[in-house]
Amino acid sequence: MPAKKSSQVATQSQISIHNGSSDDHDDDDDHILEDDANIRQMVCASIQYILVHSSKLQVIKRLEWINTVLRPMAYDGRKYFPSVHKHVVRILNDTFGYKLVFDEKHDGYVVVNALTKGPLEHRPLANSNQYSKYALLMIIVTCLKRAGGEMASVDFWGILGETFSIRNDESTRLSINQHKIFGDVQKLIKTDFVKEGYLIFEQAKDFTGDTPTQTVKLGFRAQQEFPDETVEKFIEKIDDYGIESDKEDENENNAMDEDN
Template sequence: MSQKKRTSSQKSQAQSNRLSQVARNEAVDSDEEDVSLTEPSTSQVQQSLSRLTVAQVDRKMAEVLQFILIKDQKKMPIKRADIVKHVLKEYKTIYSEILKRVDRTLGQVFGMKLVEIDTKNHTYVLINKLEPVDLNIRDMHTGSPKTGLLFVILAVIFMKGGIVKESIIWNMLKKLKVKCGEKHEDFGDVKKLITEEFVRQRYLEYARVPHTDPIEYEFRWGLRAEKELSKMKLLELVSELQEQDPHSWTTQWKEAEQAESSSRGSSQ
């Protein structure tokens, strides 16, 4: 290998390592405002592209793709501000074109789709394009205990109308031998996992109930859960566990049907 090729390879590896480090160490939900990025016109994007080589655009697209995939390993929401700040930098004018190419590659190669869950702050999550995530309560005791725990919480919230007081969740988990104030073998700090990690990942929302004394908190489904999970499959699994017909939960069945219909409409 020539000295020039070795140098190029070393630079590429260094860039890859830098992106990995940035994506892993970056604070997920920082309170920083979005990087100032005025949406350029189509002609401005084309002018910027014309000043770049195909190789430059392809390299930047690959860097953004890698950054997104690394963030998704920990189910971190992906902010436009972070992509611009840490990856695109002086290429920010072609942000829309890069993201379009990234999304196409995600679909064709990985079977995934980049979905914007927060239009105000331009925050995205990756979801399985082929089928909804398959959560299984048996995961609590097999390969993915955190996923199983999350399923139980989401199921309780859904079956109880979409909003559940914190005390109900802790009491329910106590029956499963998972205590809020104790360190669990699989989950570690249970309260931190649920109120911080699952919230950062946008599976849950955790908010104070107004005008309560003593102070109370409540849980709702987060934006990622709404986009990524099938309420119908969840209801069917709960029904199977309870040995009941899914139609016996009239309200939940209607909500699940509406969610399925909405999902099919947006995917067409």
């Protein structure tokens, strides 16, 4: 879904504000929003700020939100943040169908599509020309989920090498790194997916004197956008095409061992 223009975002935000709220919301907060034009402006500006940043899949830092949006509009932006945050969460959910999820590690927020239709629709502002990129991400996330959320780097690249001929060797020549489907796949996996919060490459501590090992883990955004039930549905679709999962192979081997 393409990003909405700032004017469209502001209009929809103001419509939601002036239309009132559901019974689930505090009347006092609604009256404050109706009576205080300054807070209304801060809410509208905050929604625009969030949607623009979420289209780039960036973590929306709480302090940057306050300093960039609220502080220029009020002397003490922190004072207004709790009220503005509450209304922003409500409007994003009711008007746009998005959830604002707090990432404690980075003291910021990510935006997740609350209107779940399938694994590629969790991303709020993804468009069709990005589907090959996120199809690869879906496979990577599924592998990591089945491995308990992390795996050794050598196993991670081994799976990608066998499946897509993607190997962990980055050349200084850009043409060599170009994958026929995913483009600059090294940058995509090691830089883009990491920066966007989907993957974490972590160097394991070396206490034995051996060569340090690297692990690959699921990032915060991946955990939010790809819940377990979505991954299971994805695996079921793979099974429908006759691709056996590791779990089935393991069960068959166990049965053979029992027979023997």
